[in-house]
Amino acid sequence: MSDIKKLTTASGKPYSENENTMTVGARGPVLLQDFILHEKMAHFNRERLPERVVHAKGTGAFGKLTVTHDITNYTRAKIFSKIGNECKILLRFSTVGGEKGSADSERDPRGFALKFYTEDGNWDLVGNNTPVFFVKDPKKFGDFIHTQKRDPKTNLKSPTMMWDFWSLNPESLHQVMILMSDRGTPASLRNLHGFGSHTFSMINADNERVWVKFHFKTQQGIKNFTGAEANEMRGIDPDHAQRDLVEAIGNKDFPTWAMKIQVMTETEAKDFPFNPFDLTKVWPQGDFPLIEVGTIELNQIPSNYFAEVEQSAFAPAHVVDGISYSPDRMLQGRLLSYPDAQRYRLGSNYEQIPVNRCPFAVNNYQRDGLMAVNGNGEDSPNYFPNSFDDIVADESYKEPAMELDSTIAGWYDRNAEGENDHYTQPGILFRKVMTDQERKNTVANIVGAMSGISGPKRDVIINRQLCHFFRADIGLGMAVAQGLGVTVGDNMMAHA
Structure with a gap:
């Protein structure tokens, strides 16, 4: 266990959530504190x-x-x-x-x-x-x-x-x-x-x-x-x-x-x-x-x-x-x-x-910094509120509050149950949206792109990706496997 390299921030702090951003509830907005x-x-x-x-x-x-x-x-x-x-x-x-x-x-x-x-x-x-x-x-x-x-x-x-x-x-x-x-x-x-x-x-x-x-x-x-x-x-x-x-x-x-x-x-x-x-x-x-x-x-x-x-x-x-x-x-x-x-x-x-x-009009209190070329506010105040200018915050532009589904903040898995159907829409795209010629071209492009995979993990990567294609559409998976010269075994089909 001592040889394991822990994932850390640039300052060396170990952390675990490197893929899911902290949100307000499973479908709420991102929190600034992450x-x-x-x-x-x-x-x-x-x-x-x-x-x-x-x-x-x-x-x-x-x-x-x-x-x-x-x-x-x-x-x-x-x-x-x-x-x-x-x-x-x-x-x-x-x-x-x-x-x-x-x-x-x-x-x-x-x-x-x-x-x-x-x-x-x-x-x-x-x-x-x-x-x-x-x-x-x-x-x-x-x-x-x-x-x-x-x-x-x-x-x-x-x-x-x-x-x-x-x-x-x-x-x-x-x-x-x-x-x-x-x-x-x-x-x-x-x-x-x-x-x-x-x-x-x-x-x-x-x-x-x-x-x-x-x-x-x-x-x-x-x-x-x-x-x-x-x-x-x-x-x-x-x-x-x-x-x-x-x-x-x-x-x-x-x-x-x-x-x-x-x-x-x-x-x-x-x-x-x-x-x-x-x-x-x-x-x-x-x-x-x-x-x-x-x-x-x-x-x-x-x-x-x-x-x-x-x-x-x-x-x-x-x-x-x-x-x-x-x-x-x-x-x-x-x-x-x-x-x-x-x-x-x-x-x-x-x-x-x-x-x-x-x-059109731009009125704010931003000043200085590299390449300030608009007069830099000249002699007007650089703070708000103040007693000298007539810039106001117009309440008519205020937005209604956004209703959220939770008040509980945490790192919610982006692919949790209910969020993990990655295959239905790609399958529909391949079967129902593409023409026969577009399907043939897509398979050829995939085979050409995947043929460039090399190194000791080549077969692992190819088989893992083939499983995704099979889950989207059996015909797609079979066509890509055939183009890559991969024999489709029972194990791969079971995972699909």
Whole structure:
């Protein structure tokens, strides 16, 4: 027993909860006092310089949101106060795991980060081109991203690391299935959907709250590369996606997306068969149909990439009155880690950079720090309250209290009974959503990716992952096993 290495904090304190964040009840929000979460995320945010830790390779464009439908029964946000309202936006697309010089056609989710410049402040909706994610607790995020980066010994991308993590975390299966389909290699940024991914909330003029998910449906149609086509494009033009977007907008072929929402009441959430705040799950559209909101259009390429795209900073914490958060654990973790990452990357005054600055009123008592370029408050007071200025806290913006399911705080297993169905939705995706050709391509992509697993644990990792595929769909498991040359034994089928 003396040879066992105990898991410790950076200061040497042993601890046990490295995968589950402390929450208020099994489905409640994250507690600020869980310092292990903050230590992991704060260190993770500072691991790379000067690139973004994730989403390093990206491109962006300006445009507008036009409101086409009335959703004021759900939200009092001024941006949606009447049909016909327009709002300037910035949309940044990106790959997730690659470095700044990586190829646009890599198999990877695509970031879909929107900044709405509203009269009530800037609203950042920071999602992906997928409605789900690989993990559902923020403590898992840094560990997951490490497996998508480079091996600490060889400095090479490692299929072994990736599949070892995924095989040990079955909650990843839904996103893995999407990633390994042709949706993992979009043909262009104009031909993909966007999602807020997380569950958010909306609050109306009567202080009533509903839970929402945001969808952005491309009006150009979905277009993906096969695995072979994506590999070929890496050698032909590693910047093909950025080139395509720049040229389309330059030719006034402005891409558009239909903005839609799904809405769930608080009562429906309590009676829902699974956790509606689980980022690895989708809400069935048959139960929660898409509701039309508006249209976003991209019509202007930034005049300087570094100033307006590289320096752009997004954070899900930036919401506006009428739009708010939910107990989604990953969202709660991002509320802290994203602004922290931007302060590290761009400095404490990153919101003074023109592309990030609210074009309307900004009144606060933040002063000093690196690159304070807005006059630094000049001679006005730097404390609140005071007897000299006329800045007030407007009580009309106060949100209603969020009703929680428990007052007991603790480390609740994210995959406890009732939270551990990792297979139903991936199985439905494979059997009912994908076409025959998409299923064949997905299996081929999985086999190709898993063929790179090496080392003494190769068979263990492969067999463990195969069990997940079998649990999702027997046909999927059999096809992948056959492609890898693995004989399926009774033991594997029993575990499935």
